[in-house]
Amino acid sequence: MSQIPPEVEAHHKIMRETFFAVATPLLTPLNLTLLVLILTLAYLRLRPQSAPSLPPGPQPIVFKTFTPRTLLKNNGTDNSPVYLAVRGKVYDVSSGRNFYGPGGPYENFAGRDATRGLACQSFDEEMLTKDLDGPLDPCDDLTPEQVDNLNGWIERFDEKYLVVGKLLPFRKTDFH
Numbered sequence: 001m002s003q004i005p006p007e008v009e010a011h012h013k014i015m016r017e018t019f020f021a022v023a024t025p026l027l028t029p030l031n032l033t034l035l036v037l038i039l040t041l042a043y044l045r046l047r048p049q050s051a052p053s054l055p056p057g058p059q060p061i062v063f064k065t066f067t068p069r070t071l072l073k074n075n076g077t078d079n080s081p082v083y084l085a086v087r088g089k090v091y092d093v094s095s096g097r098n099f100y101g102p103g104g105p106y107e108n109f110a111g112r113d114a115t116r117g118l119a120c121q122s123f124d125e126e127m128l129t130k131d132l133d134g135p136l137d138p139c140d141d142l143t144p145e146q147v148d149n150l151n152g153w154i155e156r157f158d159e160k161y162l163v164v165g166k167l168l169p170f171r172k173t174d175f176h
């Protein structure tokens with residue numbers, strides 16, 4: 001076994017004594033308490049934070065097809081969204097609930113094909129397609145003035161509202 005040379009042993013002894021001479025007076029209860037406090041604060045500062053949560057995004061828009069009958073369900077009653085159709089495009093006009101929602105001045109258009117009514121500037125009942133399971137109103141008898149008027153409304157709706165689907169006539173299938 002190799003012996004530690006006496007001068008190295010002496011050096012170790014000095015180092016040990018110096019360490020204890022310096023360290024022992026520092027190990028007071030107050031210093032230990034401060035050390036624990038500093039370590040706790042450092043841990044609280046540096047521990048991994050949970051991932052920041054992002055605010056929920058807008059609802060995804062699902063482009064759907066509607067028939068006059070299925071469109072009617074979206075007429076704003078029972079807090080449902082308010083949709084209306086113009087020239088085959090279905091708009092979500094929920095943000096205009098004051099106009100089209102229950103009790104609004106244009107509630108007749110809610111859940112309906114509003115093409116003829118908008119073209120003719122009339123929200124009378126007879127402007128709306130009566131037979132929800134029949135063909136769509138082709139609106140091919142409109143005057144150029146009414147077509148212009150309609151196009152003005154379409155422009156406004158395209159700017160203001162989201163298109164959420166298209167309106168198709170109901171077709172009987174084997175399932176009906």
Ligand code: HEM
Pocket residue numbers: 093096099106117118120121122123160
């Ligand atoms: C007595 C006559 C009428 C008055 C005083 C009137 C008044 C108004 C007013 C103040 C607005 C709100 C405009 C805005 O803030 O953007 C509006 C919008 C509208 N009006 Fe009339 N209106 C009348 C007749 C009609 C008629 C006959 C129709 C039939 C088509 C109609 C359809 C609409 C529509 C579709 C809107 C747009 C709502 C939207 O931006 O979604 N209005 N009207």
